[in-house]
Amino acid sequence: MVRNTLLLAALAVTSVSFADDFGGGTGGAIPDATVDHVTPGLISSTITPSTGGMMVTMFNSVTVFGLNHTWGGDVQISLTNGSNTVNLVHRIGSANTGFNNFGDSSNYGSDGTTGLTGRDYTFVNSGGSDLLAAFVAAGSTVGVAAGTYNRSEHAFATAPGNTGLDFTVFTGVAADSDWTLEVHDWGGGDTGSFSGWQFNADVVPEPGSMAALVIGLGALAARRRNRK
Numbered sequence: 001m002v003r004n005t006l007l008l009a010a011l012a013v014t015s016v017s018f019a020d021d022f023g024g025g026t027g028g029a030i031p032d033a034t035v036d037h038v039t040p041g042l043i044s045s046t047i048t049p050s051t052g053g054m055m056v057t058m059f060n061s062v063t064v065f066g067l068n069h070t071w072g073g074d075v076q077i078s079l080t081n082g083s084n085t086v087n088l089v090h091r092i093g094s095a096n097t098g099f100n101n102f103g104d105s106s107n108y109g110s111d112g113t114t115g116l117t118g119r120d121y122t123f124v125n126s127g128g129s130d131l132l133a134a135f136v137a138a139g140s141t142v143g144v145a146a147g148t149y150n151r152s153e154h155a156f157a158t159a160p161g162n163t164g165l166d167f168t169v170f171t172g173v174a175a176d177s178d179w180t181l182e183v184h185d186w187g188g189g190d191t192g193s194f195s196g197w198q199f200n201a202d203v204v205p206e207p208g209s210m211a212a213l214v215i216g217l218g219a220l221a222a223r224r225r226n227r228k
Ligand SMILES: [Ca+2]
Pocket: 032, 033, 071, 074, 185, 186, 187, 188, 189, 190, 191
């Protein structure tokens, strides 16, 4: 009876979604653009979690650790799973009149023009601070504070890399899949780096693994009946 009770308790617990961090994403230098607005630099990093069959019920956030860059308006950061790409930020401060402008010159990370200390930035669909307002308020060599900011796309709606998607597109996706962070630098002359990244999502067992658990519970109950 104890084993049945434990299994029932496990079933009850695993039926409820819970938030978890999926980390270990590597960082590195963000290569500089080779042609302004045309040929960006790129670093990509993939996390493939091993949850034993969890499914995303709500994708909450992405945190980029130790991010620094001397010209924030150069930087596009996006997350891809399968055929869906969601921008966390895309050339903050760029005008909505076209793609060929350099965006806001304030820093990710600390104040200064070289040797910046990185800061941690978390991107959410809503409920965070306004990143554009933070950049506009900062001076050209001033770093924007670490914190939680609402994600955004390039202000020019048809800019290269804009997808029109937000984190809700990841609802129902298998957690144990490839999640790829891409950081592009679209403007020549300023660079940066980051030290790593993670994402946070609410997850539940996938329907297949739930069915296996129920079948296993049923088999155990049947075995107990046979022993009577
Ligand atoms: Ca650059």
